[in-house]
Amino acid sequence: MTLPKVFVSRVIPDEGLNPIREACRATVWEDELPPPRDALLRSIEGCDGILTLLTDRVDDEFLERAGSQLKVVSNFAVGFDNVDVPACTTRGIPVGNTPGVLTETTADLAWTLLMAVARRVAEGDRYVRAGRWKTWGPMLLMGPDVHGSTLGIVGFGRIGQAMAKRAQGFGMRVLYHDLSRADPAIEQELGATYLPLEELLPRCDFVSLHVNLSPQTQGLLNAERLRWMRPSAILVNTSRGPVVDSMALVDALRGGVIAGAGLDVTDPEPLPADHPLLTLDNCLVVPHIASASRATRGKMASMAAANLLAGVRGEHLPTPVNPEVYDRAT
Numbered sequence: 001m002t003l004p005k006v007f008v009s010r011v012i013p014d015e016g017l018n019p020i021r022e023a024c025r026a027t028v029w030e031d032e033l034p035p036p037r038d039a040l041l042r043s044i045e046g047c048d049g050i051l052t053l054l055t056d057r058v059d060d061e062f063l064e065r066a067g068s069q070l071k072v073v074s075n076f077a078v079g080f081d082n083v084d085v086p087a088c089t090t091r092g093i094p095v096g097n098t099p100g101v102l103t104e105t106t107a108d109l110a111w112t113l114l115m116a117v118a119r120r121v122a123e124g125d126r127y128v129r130a131g132r133w134k135t136w137g138p139m140l141l142m143g144p145d146v147h148g149s150t151l152g153i154v155g156f157g158r159i160g161q162a163m164a165k166r167a168q169g170f171g172m173r174v175l176y177h178d179l180s181r182a183d184p185a186i187e188q189e190l191g192a193t194y195l196p197l198e199e200l201l202p203r204c205d206f207v208s209l210h211v212n213l214s215p216q217t218q219g220l221l222n223a224e225r226l227r228w229m230r231p232s233a234i235l236v237n238t239s240r241g242p243v244v245d246s247m248a249l250v251d252a253l254r255g256g257v258i259a260g261a262g263l264d265v266t267d268p269e270p271l272p273a274d275h276p277l278l279t280l281d282n283c284l285v286v287p288h289i290a291s292a293s294r295a296t297r298g299k300m301a302s303m304a305a306a307n308l309l310a311g312v313r314g315e316h317l318p319t320p321v322n323p324e325v326y327d328r329a330t
């Protein structure tokens with residue numbers, strides 16, 4: 001029996017990679033950097049299944065090069081804005097993702113950024129390493145309190161709600177905005193109050209973004225909306241980089257429109273070393289590590305592998321993005 005041919009576009013944790021290698025003829029891109037486009041397209045030719053990352057654009061060109069035998073695209077992420085899902089559905093190809101497992105870990109990182117920017121942790125570390133710490137000083141590196149402040153959550157799905165739970169422990173007032181209101185029972189449980197964005201932003205000490213990237217959310221925090229925020233406010237983004245207008249954020253941070261920002265995602269991503277955001281002491285940037293705990297990345301690998309293996313066997317994916325593809329096949 002011939003094993004299915006698959007391509008894995010980066011090394012993933014053994015929890016996912018080992019089962020794939022055992023069940024398939026697997027080619028794995030071993031480099032730290034993603035495969036260049038031409039190498040990616042060559043590697044997927046004739047594959048029955050492909051495991052992709054957010055850095056891999058899955059579009060008509062990709063699907064044509066893979067060939068009509070392609071049975072599944074498994075994305076190693078909860079997001080899938082790198083995948084043209086309608087194009088896959090049209091071809092009868094299910095797309096899988098890894099939802100749910102990274103909720104708490106991502107909220108942990110968002111909370112870390114919030115705390116670190118508020119208490120100027122990265123600035124303090126640089127201050128010490130530069131040999132500038134000579135004594136305790138009453139005016140040294142002061143920042144805002146987190147406890148008792150107001151947190152605005154934009155995007156009130158699983159991760160946004162996990163942030164609200166953390167805010168309860170700090171006695172914070174929680175406001176939220178989403179395309180639709182949450183169930184009243186959830187609002188009551190989390191002590192969260194819905195507001196339109198134009199009313200939420202001026203009232204918050206901290207604003208944390210947890211929206212999907214879509215035409216409606218691209219550039220959601222632009223120059224105008226950043227001006228709606230308080231001059232003392234801190235912005236946290238662990239959603240997708242293009243949700244925030246990067247150059248508008250540079251101007252807002254330089255000009256005192258807002259006090260600080262903590263970013264796990266950027267636009268562009270990765271940021272060039274000479275990007276102006278990286279020159280600002282009041283902007284903390286980390287390299288898209290929100291889900292980067294050993295346990296969570298292992299679970300993501302297992303889910304991505306399960307989707308890939310189900311797809312090449314002709315079975316329904318455990319977590320399909322486009323379940324309607326199965327209706328289409330019947």
